[in-house]
Amino acid sequence: MIIHIEAESDIPIYTQLTNQIIEGIARGEIAPGDSLPSVRAFAADLGVNMHTVNKSYHELEKKGIIKIVPKSGAIISSIEQMTEEKKQLIEAGFKPVIAEAFVLGMSKKEIEELVSGMLNQMKER
Amino acid sequence: MSFIIFFIITLFIAVIQTAIPYLVNRTVVFGVMVPEQYIEDKTIKKYKKYYSLSVALLSIVILVSYLVWVLSNERLDNQVALTGAVIEFALIFISITFYLYYHAKTKQLKQQNNWAENLKPMKVTDLSIRSQDEMLPWYLYLLPIISTIGLMIYTLMNYDILPNQIPTHWGPSGEADAFTDKTSFSAIKLSLGLLMMQLMFLGIHIATKKSGIKLSATSLESSRNRQLSLRKYSSWLLFVVLLGITMLMSYFQLMTIHPEIGEGFVKLIIPFSFLILVLIGTLIFAIKVGRSDKVMETTVEAKIMDLDEDKYWKGGLFYFNKNDPSIFVEKRFGVGWTLNFANPIGLVIILVPLTVFLVISFL
Structure with missing residues (x-):
């Protein structure tokens, strides 16, 4: 999977990394059980500080998406049961973004099309 | 000559x-x-x-x-x-x-x-790039290292038949032209220097392998081809050169113990063929790597470019980037590698064996 980082974006590099890895899993480009490169190798290949990659890996681990294996890297976890708690967290993330789109002038239909367009790029499971 | x-x-x-x-x-x-x-x-x-x-x-x-x-x-x-x-x-x-x-x-x-204006600077990598890396495995280096240790033991076992004056330097014609008194240290000094060199080469090999595989956002395929070629062929060249050095130095060492093997034509041909091996190897390496990113057609995405790293390159020659954990990076002018001078490990890998080597040769 190819990772693209916008070097001069307002979004910090570690967040871009996290998002792209999650999107990669959603699209099926990387699958549960696959391993991600070691922090050092990843940072060297991208030419970024090791802390940046480390931060992203820890964020992903906290979300339960990867499992960090000391010295060898990180492994993508298999799908867990969706808990009520996680659902609430996701809803809290969705709500302000959708509200913002609506307030800025997108119609409900447009928003629905946008979301289903994104969902179409993701792998069915 | x-x-x-x-x-x-x-x-x-x-x-x-x-x-x-x-x-x-x-x-x-x-x-x-x-x-x-x-x-x-x-x-x-x-x-x-x-x-x-x-x-x-x-x-x-x-x-x-x-x-x-x-x-x-x-x-x-x-x-x-x-x-x-x-x-x-x-x-x-x-x-x-x-x-x-x-x-x-x-x-x-x-x-x-x-x-650089109006182009969005991008960094890019491929999560599977490491599995495509074809550098030689590090343990191959154990072969010449074991051979050198064996040579040292063999030399000490034959201490009695060594000449009283141990040669320390050879001219371009393969003839020894500087000598020192025989001690058990001076007898294996040459092999010790060789061992230091082998350890340094091994260190360079490992550091290169750990260094980044830098891809270009605008020419993904050709930069991938170049980086992988550079890594593969430079690891081959490094190993072949090390084998050449090992054979040459071992030959000098054996000639000191058994002068009869170095008679006549061999004395001339061995150092000369070493030189030819290094030159031809380097030439093939430079052409192989130099051509590796020119053969493929690339379609350029209009609005992006690679992150401009000119500020990390002093004079376009010396790389200082303390955020990059790479020890070696690809040279900008030339074919091969250069040190990331902001990374102290690189300096240690080069300087420590070199100092030991110099100390040994001046003792």
């Missing part, structure tokens, strides 16, 4: 220096990063041509003068060698001067034309 050796080496330097602008990474021109969209620019092509023509012409003048100077009169061997060394440095100095001139011109050109 001296003349032939120096002439071949100088010719080799001249050919490589002339060809460099056409062997370097496609998006780096005279040490300046140029976005993929502009690498076919007319002025850039002109600069490359002028550089190569100037270096080639001056090289021919220098080599012909050297030839005429040697043939016009009887010259002493050490005179020929000294002059040879001087013209080699002169040639390198000349090409660096031309390089610096065109480095400044290209930098100016990039600024005047605002090439």
